[in-house]
Amino acid sequence: MPGAARDQTMLRRANELTVLAVLRDGTPRVMRDIADQTGLSWRTASVVTESLEGHGWLAGTEADAGDKRLGRPARRYRFRAEAGHVAGIDIGAHAICVYLADLAGTIVGMHRVRVSPGEPAADRLAAAEATVQAALDAAQLGNADVWAAAVGTTGIVGLDGVVTKSAVLPGWTGVDLGGRMGALLGRPVTVANDSNLAVLAEHWRGHRADTMIYLLVGVRLGTGLVIRGQLHRGAAGAAGEIGEIGEIGWSDAAQRLAAAAPGHLADLDGAARHVFAAARHQDPAAVAAVDRFATDIARGLTAMVLTIDPDVVVLGGGFAYAADLLMPRIDQRLGETCPHSPRLATSRLGDEAVGLGAVRLALDTVEQRITGLSSGTPLTPAAISASA
């Protein structure tokens, strides 16, 4: 390409991305506002906006009568979030949940099936595939409509999408989850640990702190990190695995908590609920068990807080309903050691955190493709869909 033509192409791409960036907040705008907010001239903004409309990124509508000035209604342009979709897949011990979202992150479909914690790996995989298909069918979407997908699951997950280590799900260690889901959807699929996705979701739709630790508190203890606004998975996807230090006592902390329940209920969730309730009524044994549980959590959390000094620690997971009991105790323990204690907060997303985090990770993949597309390729929805 000769120099001047190349300048034009680069400039055009930069202008297209600028207009898209302004309109992606979802607010429809008239041309004068697009020009103002992009800093482009009216003429340049018009050419770029009309081209984006032609490619299917934007939809133009005449403004309603109330906005009419000088007799002629001004045309408004909105981002077509429906131009593409992403899937967020949460494969857990008790349930598989698939979220479908448009490019604005609005959930357009959700499908959940219950599975048994003891389900063999092959059956769990087959159930996940069936759930994805059911979600697509219900939303009347095909595989080709899904531009990117991400999967969250329990255990340590390598950056290549293979489960490195799972202490919970039978046969799960070594499963190539990225490969399997990628084959189903016909494009690369990102896989991450459930706590990693939960922290991403909290950063997106919950507590928007720059640097935060998500603490999954339940039958298992786990953590995920957002550092300077980005999910931090580490060199091999093993960030946040402080529980690997045996002395910290995370592997059996929930068991020790549950042991304070009368008759040692086999169901850990039920036993823990009993202990938390008894502690609220000042039962001495239950209060002691909750104290010990909080101390166990704080032991690992203190090491993580001293390492990265986050703004916020968000407590989520199956025992989040007991945050009122746990947080003051954890806060006190942190304060005893840390020169700077982070703010403690409860998750705002409940059991949707992992699936929403997977949606966010998939949207990030789409963003990277949009901004990373070489300027020689036309910026069309089809080009982004195909650039996987």
Added chain:
Amino acid sequence: MPGAARDQTMLRRANELTVLAVLRDGTPRVMRDIADQTGLSWRTASVVTESLEGHGWLAGTEADAGDKRLGRPARRYRFRAEAGHVAGIDIGAHAICVYLADLAGTIVGMHRVRVSPGEPAADRLAAAEATVQAALDAAQLGNADVWAAAVGTTGIVGLDGVVTKSAVLPGWTGVDLGGRMGALLGRPVTVANDSNLAVLAEHWRGHRADTMIYLLVGVRLGTGLVIRGQLHRGAAGAAGEIGEIGEIGWSDAAQRLAAAAPGHLADLDGAARHVFAAARHQDPAAVAAVDRFATDIARGLTAMVLTIDPDVVVLGGGFAYAADLLMPRIDQRLGETCPHSPRLATSRLGDEAVGLGAVRLALDTVEQRITGLSSGTPLTPAAISASA
């Protein structure tokens, strides 16, 4: 500003930054190479390059005869790294060291004075001021030539430049180092913990891993983190302070190592040197002391590695000469617990690490000013110098 004129201004600034970015690697280039590497047309590249030369960012020189083609030597343009300077100041227990560098990071002056660890804070501050002045005088630079400066010191340092906690230097806790050095140089000065700056220097000029932990091993143990290419100081400058956990044993690890020396030498550095030497000759008590020291180090390091899963851990500080004894032991301990063990490496920068890291941090401040300058302000060296 009307729309079209504003488009022109934004575009011009973008083009100026593109040309500067290409030439800042220090290689002089002819116009055809500048156009090729920026992707700009020959005509646009010429206009921008000549404007940058006029403002003093670039110097043009005729190519030497060997490069002559078609009879007329092509003019080459180089980045004028001498257009501005930065200062990196290391205020330690035993020495104060000031580095002056040009905009390419080339050290153009260095001045070091010895101080006593017991020196009162006021005397240490006065010595630091005198050292900065001596370095400037020797390099024939005035305060106005220093566009940005950074200071490294021992202890926890708040993001506001005040020393939050220093266990080593008398009277150092509470000192407003940023305010004091800022008053001397007439512009804001960034202050950080010494290990923070050492890791930044390693990332810049030593081991260039994306995510790394620097482990300061000496009479004190400390750490600094680079996460995804950037220094990570944390919400209150307290990142990397794992040694605050008393059970980890970092506060007196060097004392316990030194206690294995005969006669319990009062000089910890000398005693440690003796123990390391004896361990090399398989003295059982010395080997046991080195084992224990490595175990102490690994206890804290394991928690940090499990938190951020870095690519590399770099061992530096006063005992770095014993890395051959310490690294295999630390590596083994990490391997026992961590699902993914980072690569261990020895610092390449020795006792220059803190000062060079301060230079890098000051250069980062200049970079931010250059790219952050609003497009209404002319991109001149004077504008960058004044934008502090």
